[in-house]
Amino acid sequence: MAFRIAAQWLHSCAGCEMAILDTGSRLLSLLDGIELVHMPLLVDNKYHAPDRPPEEADIPPADLGLVSGGVANREQLELLQAMRRRCSFLVGLGTCASHGGIPAMINSWPLAEGLAATYENIESGTPPAAGSIPAPLDRVYAVDEKVNIDLLLPGCPPDPEQIHQVLTTLAAGTRPPARTGSVCDRCPTRRHSMADRPQVRRFVEAAAFDPDRPVAAMPCLLEQGLLCMGPVTAGGCEHHGAPACIGARAPCRGCYGPVAGQGNQMVAMMNILASHGLDFRSVVDRRAMLRFAGAHGLLRPVKPK
Numbered sequence: 345m346a347f348r349i350a351a352q353w354l355h356s357c358a359g360c361e362m363a364i365l366d367t368g369s370r371l372l373s374l375l376d377g378i379e380l381v382h383m384p385l386l387v388d389n390k391y392h393a394p395d396r397p398p399e400e401a402d403i404p405p406a407d408l409g410l411v412s413g414g415v416a417n418r419e420q421l422e423l424l425q426a427m428r429r430r431c432s433f434l435v436g437l438g439t440c441a442s443h444g445g446i447p448a449m450i451n452s453w454p455l456a457e458g459l460a461a462t463y464e465n466i467e468s469g470t471p472p473a474a475g476s477i478p479a480p481l482d483r484v485y486a487v488d489e490k491v492n493i494d495l496l497l498p499g500c501p502p503d504p505e506q507i508h509q510v511l512t513t514l515a516a517g518t519r520p521p522a523r524t525g526s527v528c529d530r531c532p533t534r535r536h537s538m539a540d541r542p543q544v545r546r547f548v549e550a551a552a553f554d555p556d557r558p559v560a561a562m563p564c565l566l567e568q569g570l571l572c573m574g575p576v577t578a579g580g581c582e583h584h585g586a587p588a589c590i591g592a593r594a595p596c597r598g599c600y601g602p603v604a605g606q607g608n609q610m611v612a613m614m615n616i617l618a619s620h621g622l623d624f625r626s627v628v629d630r631r632a633m634l635r636f637a638g639a640h641g642l643l644r645p646v647k648p649k
């Protein structure tokens with residue numbers, strides 16, 4: 345019998361689903377052994393009638409469930425719970441599912457302020473009628489804050505190579521190997537130990553490198569004073585021998601989330617800056633270091649002074 349896979353998006357931009365499709369021709373060969381029983385991006389199976397509550401969503405039973413996106417409203421929560429009930433093994437796909445991702449940045453503001461900015465104080469269009477949007481939760485949650493998750497596969501989006509590995513190993517009845525280590529652990533740049541200046545430079549400032557030489561000849565971006573989140577970010581985005589952004593001579597912005605489980609990238613990064621002789625007080629917006637991982641209660645509204 346074919347290995348049945350269900351995929352459901354929640355508070356998602358569809359980039360994670362595109363990453364599944366980006367496994368390319370390997371997905372086609374994988375389709376010989378799997379059955380894609382549910383995936384709203386690809387399969388229109390009328391699983392969720394607008395006049396029925398989301399908990400009655402007709403999601404077929406599956407051996408493996410993939411949920412992308414965080415949980416921001418009641419409907420997404422009930423779809424997540426339906427996926428947990430229907431899927432034997434549930435994977436949180438992408439950084440939004442694993443750590444809240446970019447949408448969880450709204451956790452920095454009171455809910456009423458976020459709703460007003462999104463739906464009321466808008467310059468074009470008509471605000472939605474009361475009751476026409478799903479009831480928001482008090483903040484954006486990662487999926488493992490709401491249901492038991494068997495495996496988290498972060499990345500914004502996750503690497504198609506890793507998605508393929510997870511699908512093939514689970515379909516073969518084994519568990520994928522645990523991923524360990526940081527972006528720095530996989531970075532070939534030249535390192536000494538200390539930054540050459542105390543002020544932290546912004547992501548957008550240009551790094552010093554010789555475009556005619558390989559990335560391994562480039563001095564570490566953090567040691568150049570740039571805010572490179574590689575030390576506190578989970579590895580896994582390598583392409584052609586270097587983490588994706590480092591290969592493009594740009595600092596890591598932290599999109600795979602913290603190295604360890606629910607770690608706090610902002611606190612960890614301030615320690616790293618200090619240990620490199622950089623003044624963390626010169627970072628323009630410290631909370632932006634949690635731009636990909638603000639769920640798990642890490643980003644909260646600032647109390648008025």
Ligand code: SF4
Nearest residue numbers: 357359438439440500
């Ligand atoms: S992790 Fe990135 S690609 Fe995936 S849903 Fe979130 S924003 Fe989109």
Ligand code: SF4
Nearest residue numbers: 528531564565572574
């Ligand atoms: S801080 Fe950035 S540039 Fe330096 S080793 Fe780590 S990932 Fe590479």
Ligand code: SF4
Nearest residue numbers: 581589596597598599
């Ligand atoms: S280098 Fe950092 S920001 Fe860039 S893809 Fe890798 S984890 Fe994401």
